[in-house]
Amino acid sequence: MARNRGFVVGFAALICAALLSISAAASIRPISDAHRSAALELFVPVDGSFPSLEETYEALRTFQILGVGKTSDISGATCPVVLDKLRSSTSSPKEFFNALRLIGILGCQIGSQTFENVASHLQALIKDADSLMDLYYSVISLLHIKGQGVSAVLSDAEGVFHSIKALSQSDGRWRYDSNNAESSTYAAGIALEALASVVSLADAEVDQSKIGIVKHDIEKLFDSIKSYDDGTLYFDEKHVDGSEYKGPLTTTASVVRGVTAFAAVAGKLNIPGDKMLGLAKFFLSIGVPGSTKDLFHQIDALSCLESNRISIPLILSLPATVLSLTSKDQLKVEVTTVFGSAAPPLTVNLVQASSYDKNTPVLENQELQFDTENNIHYLDILPLKIDVGMYTLEFEISLHDPENLNIYATGGRTNALAFLTGTIKVDKAQIGVFDSDAESAATMQKLDLSQDNRISLAANHLQRMRLTFQLVTPLGHNFKPHQVFLKLRHESKVEHIFALESSARQFKIILDFLGLVEKFYYLSGRYEIELAIGDAAMENSFLRVLGYIDLDLPEPPEKASRPPPQPVDPYSRFGPKPEISHIFRSPEKRPPKELSFAFLALTLVPLVGFLIGLLRLGVNFKGFPSSSVPALFSILFHAGIAAVLLLYGLFWLKLDLFTTLKALGLLGVFLIFVGHRTLSHHASTSAKLKTN
Amino acid sequence: DINPCASLWRRRRREGAAGVHLRSLVSDSGKQELIMAKSNASDAQALVRSLRSAYAATPTNLKIIDLYVVFAIATAIIQVVYMGIVGSFPFNSFLSGVLSCVGTAVLAVCLRIQVNKENKEFKDLPPERAFADFVLCNLVLHLVIMNFLG
Helix, strand or coil, rough: HEEEEEEHHHHHHHHHHHHHHHCCCCCCCCCCHHHHHHHHHHHHCCCCCCCCCHHHHHHHHHHHCCCCCHHHHHHHHHHHHHHHHHHHCCCCCCHHHHHHHHHHHEEEEEEEHHHHHHHHHHHHHHCCCCCCEEEEEEHHHHHHHHHHCCCCCCCCCCHHHHHHHCCCCCCCCECCCCCCCCCCCHHHHHHHHHHHHHHHHECCCCHHHHHHHHHHHHHHHHHCECCCCCCCEEECCCCCCCCCCCCCCHHHHHHHHHHHHHHHHHHCCCCCEEEEEEEEHHHHCCCCCCCHHHHHHHHHHHHHHHCCCCCEECCCECCCEEEEEECCCCCEEEEECCCCCEEECCCEEEEEEECCCCCCEEEEEEEEEEEEEEEEEEEEEEHHCCEEEEEEEEEEECCCCCCHHHHHECCEEEEEEEEEECCCCEEEEEEEECCCHHHCCCCEEEEEECCCCCCCEEEEEEEEEEEEEEECCCCECCCCCEEEEEEEEEECEEEEEECECCCCEEEEEEEHHHHCCCCCCCCCCCEEEEEEEEEECCCEEEEEEEEEEECCCCCCCCCCCCCCCCCCCHHHHCCCCCCEEEEEEECCCCCHHHHHHHHHHHHHHHHHHHHHHHHHCCCCCCCCCCHHHHHCCCCCHHHHHHHHHHHHHHHEEEEEEEHHHHHHHHHHHHHHHHHHHHHHHHHHHHHHHHHH | CHHHHHHHHHHHHHHHHCCCCCCCCCCCCCCCCCCEEEECCCHHHHHHHHHHHHHHCCCCCHHHHHHHHHHHHHHHHHHHHHHHCCCCCHHHHHHHHHHHHHHHHHHHHHHHHEEEEECCCCCCCHHHHHHHHHHHHHHHHHHHHHHHHH
């Protein structure tokens, strides 16, 4: 069963993957609460502060734009660091920059005297600066100081402007410094932001011709814009392997910051609104980024786009792309700024809705109505009599106030993909078995495919089985789903899958068992019949058991292929194994105890007979030596032999061989010595007797 | 003379035993002949009596050794009869028991040969030495037997 579901799910996933790769499908949504919660999850301070001032700024700026988070708990640990950086005389422009841009957000209490010192310090740095980054940091820092209410004026604004401009290239990019020949798009964004700050810091107005030249540079920069298939636009470096390469997101964000900042001070730029919209779509198409830097760049760039002086992009998005005919859904469209704020009064027109497969238009020029309460444009599709399926929708936005055309970018025609789903009626289902030559006379059983059936059929290899049914959409048309499969599963879990053919009127399958005998591996028996019908637009896709069929197939010949082995649950090998019952050797039959004891006594009888015989023979101890020393040795000799015999007894009862051998060695040495003495004494006495 | 029967018969002829009818077949080739006694029951009895009297002449120490051998063999026979009744499990115990008896009997026979004064081969061997060998061999035999007994 799991395999079936996996099969169906896999197929559905394949369809989805195919859909997502389709160009012109706009599944873009404006910044939502998903971004807010992601920001809170990603930007997590460690012990009340972030690792560096740069990261602190990224976190706090993101929170500020999104309107989440609290800065009060960060400021406690960070403000002293900021103050320290500002007071130090050895801080670099970058450190001033990182410290100063935090002040506005954190709200640290810093005296104006400190600011003035820093300002004069920065002025000196600007005079000496030669690289783009140093100029950038110094100028922006000075701008932030001005933002705190302290007077900060750039004395030689024209000179600074000129030195920044000197680093520009003909294609609109900028170099980092005069030594470096490499030009970078990211640097262009930095430079534009710096130039904008110079203009706003200048005490006297900067020459308009110079500003015009920079506007021209911006236009050239926009010529190098790149695009993806789905209509999003972005900036990237010319050479990907440069030492200072930052990805498209960072580069595009930098350019957007620079361009919007410059437009704020310089007035109207000659950039078409479509490009701003493309850039906005680029940032929104990322979705919710997974890293802090990506999220910061996305949110920061979008906040620049939200209210910029070139054109504010308006995003058209569909909150729901799957509409159900059964639940009478309406087609809903949202038009908002990138952050979801309200757009100016406008009308959305559905220019065309065409079926995705056949590309034939089903709807044309439908104006959507506006719901002021929910800020949504909607269209009732039910009265329009559109059938289920997948559709490409083309929308056009028309602003009510023609003045707004200069301010907002609506982007002409926008495409979206939508599904219309409904309940498909399965009609006139019939199944039956018939002989090969008697098709018309077949008796068919009716099936109700809205629930599981339990029909039972029987067939032999000379017959055929037929299944027919009709699929009808809610509007009464014939429906052709993506998946229509019939599965026969044998008792031994061997499965066979068949696809059904569809004619104009109905779906039909005829299984000719004569031709299928070999495919079925000659397995006779009960086969379970399952029918699977599924489609993305079908709300009641199903996998149903129809019943079973008992097939009688002939015997397999010698060379027939065996059915494939069925997969075993891979974890079954880790289950408990069958218990092994040990068969112990049955113990030998032992004789009854009485018999054994009787023979034990009987064995001792010869010993008694021996002793009696010895007495009869008249043994005596006359040969025993009389004098003390030889007598002692004799006694020891006999004692030694007795000890050895005792040792043997102990060996049999409990000792092991090695202990016994050790003891025997000792006793043996003793016995040899003693025995030698005794026997030699005995020999000498008997020799004396003989000679005597 | 090695053949004890022949010396016995010579002695009986010398002593003039009566009532024995001999029919002996002596071949010219000089082979050892079977002496066939066409005798009645009294012949066997007379034979046993003479054997007994001849045996009585053997020295006491040899008689002790003979008695020891008989004791050992009798024990062995009883063990074999027991095995015949109850079966040979455990076989190692049976073997060690029987071999102990048989082994000690064999060693006793060797001792008898060495100690027997009529045996000219071992004339120069002192009987104590033979006895020491007997004891030593018995101890070694019984160590092995005890190990094998189980």
